[in-house]
Amino acid sequence: MDDARIIDDRLETVLARYEALAIAVSGGVDSMTLAAFAHRRRPGFATMVHAVSPAVPATATERVRSLAEAEGWSLTVTEAGEFADPRYRSNPVDRCYFCKSNLYDRIRALTPDVMASGANLDDLGDYRPGLLAAAKRDVVHPYIDARMDKAAVRALARRLNLGGIAELPAQPCLSSRIETGIFIDAEDLAFVDRMERRLVEAASEGATIRCRVTAKGVFVECADVGKEMLVTLDRIAASACAEAGRLFGGVRDYRRGSMFVGSGR
Secondary structure (H helix, E strand, C coil), rough: CCCCCCCCCCCHHHHHCCCEEEEEECCCCCHHHHHHHHHCCCCEEEEEEEECCCCCCCHHHHHHHHHHHHHHHHHEECCCCCCHHHHHHHCCCCCHHHHHHHHHHHHHCCCCCHHHCCHHHHHHHCCHHHCCCHHHCEEECHHHCCCCCHHHHEEEEEECCCCCHHCCCCCHHHHHHEEECCCCCCHHHHHHHHHHHHHHHHCCCEEEEEEECCCCCEEEECCCHHHHHHHHHHHHHHHHHHHHCCCCEEEEEEECCCCCCCCCC
């Protein structure tokens, strides 16, 4: 057997441990690929749950609905509920713990099935308080159990012919763009979403772009962008900030997790 077959069989063996799963589908490559794999191997085995909130871009929800229709999933769309939690809104360094706590509690209220996430091996090397929330609620992580990292997930998505989903860039929730300690506000998140859409549309393919809201103003972080494009992005961002009455701090190099002030990152 080739490596791909071994990986697929390993993941199928992990999924076979469960009679039924409720898979949290965010709209990213990991969870959508897991949902597609599980449904194709065992139709009716998994229920997909997608949570909407101001922190979830509308494009992610559209992506989930579209693939669910194409694949014939059983899909439930629910409110994430984290915006009703003042602990989440206060934006502490472990904000993700409260986000995931609300998410999994909402899913548990919908179904008694074992809950599953799209976390992969690469996530274990990052600061992920959401994994603690998952552990406290007995959420399972099939990719981790099958020893699959992000590259293996993308390769699986290509084997499943999921089209552009296989190449989706990493896209954490919009709240990750807000500096620790700044209150999570729906208007800020909508601004971030609009800004990033404008910048991504203008940038070269494969570029990484983040709009960061900080105590010192709005910054744009970029990676894999040429010098000429940086000038263009700076102009677009400055104009967008001026239109919104926000202070623009400039364009700088992309740094993962740069909004986690006090996390030791």
